[in-house]
Amino acid sequence: MTATPVNESSVRGTDVDQLPPEQPVGPEVPGAASRIRLGPGSRYTLISALGYVTSLAIFGVLVAVKGAEPISVYHTIISSTLLNGDALQQTVLRAIPIGLAALAVAVPARAGLINVGGEGQLIMGAVAATGIGVAIGAAVPGALSWVAMCVGGALAGAMWAALSGVLRTWLGASEAVTTLLLNFIANDVMLYLIYQAWKDPHGSGQPQSRPLAHAAQLPKMFGSQLNIGVLIALVVVAATWFLLQRTGWGFQLRVVGGNIEAARRAGLRVNSLLLSSMAVGGALAGLGGALNLAGVETQLRPDITVTFGYVAFLASFLGRHQPVKVVGAALLFSAVALSGNGLQITDGLDGTIVDILLALIVAVPLIMAKYRRRAA
C-alpha cells in the first residue's frame, strides 16, 4: 500500500501544504513516541531472542512434566555436545550428513523448489557407498575406494532427487510431495538390502550389511576422531557457496525462483535449471550419506539416518537457504540431535524428546515471518 496521492502531487510540483490539514502524514502509532525507538532490524533480533528463550522454557516445562530436572537437562545438552573434546568432535561428524542434506534443500530452494527428500537422498548415498565399498574396498588402494564411494553416493543421491525433478518438470507433480514419498521408498530399499540381499553372514543375525574393509574407511586425522570427510565436506560447502553466489548458474536459479514466468520469457531454460538444481541438491545429500557411511558408520544398518534428512530441511529453513547460515544451523541441530543420547543416559528421558526441542527452535522464525519481512 503506497501513499500514491501524495507522491503524485509532489511529482506534479504541487505544494504539500495545499493538502487538507486533517490528512495524516504517516501511520500514527499511539504512544510510539514514549517508547524506546528500535530499528526494525534490532527489534526483530530482540523479539527473536525472546522467542528462543520461550522455546527453551517450554522445553524445560516439558521435561519437568516427564520428571526430569530442567537445569540438569540444559546442562546435559551443553556438556554432552560442546564442553568436552570428544563430544564436540561427534557434533562435527554428525553435522556432515545434516549439513550436506541441508544444502540439498537450499540449492533447489533458490529456484523455488521444495526438496523434502533429504532423508531418501542420504539413504541412497549410503546405500551406493556401501555397495561400492564392500565390492572393491578390499581389493583396491584406499584412496581409490574413497573417491569411488563419494562419487557413487553423490550420483545415487542425484538420481534419486532428479526423479522428483523429472516428475515436476515433465508431469507437473509437486516435488514437495514426491520427494517425501521417495523417502519412504528409499528406506524400504535399504531395509530390503540389509535384511536380505546384502545381509552380513557373520553379523550374528543382526540386520546389517558387511562392514567396509579397513582400507576403505575414511582415515582419521591427527589422532582425533575426525576423519577426512570433514575436509571433503568443507570443500564441498565452499564450492556450493561459490556455485550459488558467484556463477551464472546460481544467478539463473535465483531468477527462476524469483519469477518463473519472467525467467521463461527472458529465454532461460527453466526446466533444465529446475532439474539441475534438484540433481545438484541430491548429489550433495548423497555425498553426505556416503561420507557418513565411509567415515563413521562403516556398515549399513536400519537406523542409519534417524531423520537427519528432515532435521536438515528445518536447518536449511532456519538458515534461510543461505549456504553459510545453513551450515551453522546444521551444526546447532547436530548438537541438539546428539544430546538425545546424553539425555537418555543422564536424565532418564526418551531420546526422541530432542525432536521437540528442534521443532520449538524452528517455530521461532516461522512465527516471526511477518516481522522479518517488515524488517527486510
Add this chain to the structure above:
Amino acid sequence: MNGVEQALIGGVSGGTAILLPALGELISERAGVINLGTEGAMLAGALGAYAMTESSGVIWYGIIAGVLAGAVVGLAHSWITVRRGGDQIASGLLLWFLALGVTSVFGTDYVGTAITPLSNIAIPGLHSIPWIGAILFDQNVLVYAGYVLVAVIWFVFYRTRVGLILRATGERPEVVAATGGKPQLVQIVAVTIGACLGGLGGAQLSIGYVGNWFNNMTSGYGFVAVAVVLFAAWRPMRVLGGAYLFGIVLAAASVLQAHGVSVNQYLLDALPYLVTLLALALFARRGRSETPEALTRSLSRSG
C-alpha cells in the same frame, strides 16, 4: 469368503485410515493451505484416541480425544501459517516433528498394551446384499463416518454458500476480503476441521484397526493422504476412490501373501508409496489446472 472379497473388505477398512485425513487435507487445501502436519495430526490422534480408550475404557471418549488431538495440531498450523505468515511446508514438517517427539515421549507407557478395537456394526438389511453387503456394510463406525463425510463435504463444497466462500478463499482470498468475507477466519476453521479429520484417521489406525499403539505408527500415511488429494484433483469423490484404491492395494498384497504367493516383505511395505507416486505421475498434469490458486502460491515457494 474368497481372496478378492477379503482384499476388498480390508481395502475399505484400511483405506478409511487414508480417506479421513485425505478429506481433511482436501478441506484445508480448498481453503488454500497445504498441511503436511496431517501426518502429525494423525499421530496425535492415534495416540490420543488410544490413551483415552485405554484409561477410560470407553471407546467413544477415545474417538473424541483423537479428534481433539488433531484439532490442536490444526490450530497450531493455522495460527503459524495464516496469522503469522509462516511458510506452510516448513510449518507442517515442524508440527509433524513435534507430534513425533511428543507422541513417542508420552506414548512409551502404552507400547505393548492392547485394547479391543472398535467392533463392526452390520447395517440391518443392507449388510445382507450379496457380496457388496459384506464389503461395505459390515464395518466399524469410522468407516461409515467416511461415507457420510464424503457426501457431506461434496454437498457443502458445491451446493452451499459456505462451500462457495471456502473455495473462493482457496482461489482468491483478496476477493473474499473485498466482498466483506473473512478469508483468514475461513482458512483457520478449514485447517482446524481438516486436522480433526486427520486425528480421526489416526484413531481409525490405533483403535479402529489394530487395537494398540506403537511409535510412529502412521509411518507416512498422512503424507500419502496429501498425495491422494493432489492426484484426486481436489474432488471429494476422487479422493474417496484414491483412498480406497490405496487400501485395496495394501490389503490385496497381504491377502496374496496369506495365500502362499511369495511377495517380498519390503516390496509390500514400499507398495503404498510406489502406487501413490505412480498415480501422481499419471494424473498430476491433468489436475494441475484445477489447483486452488492460493495453494499454487504456497506450493511453489519455500522460505
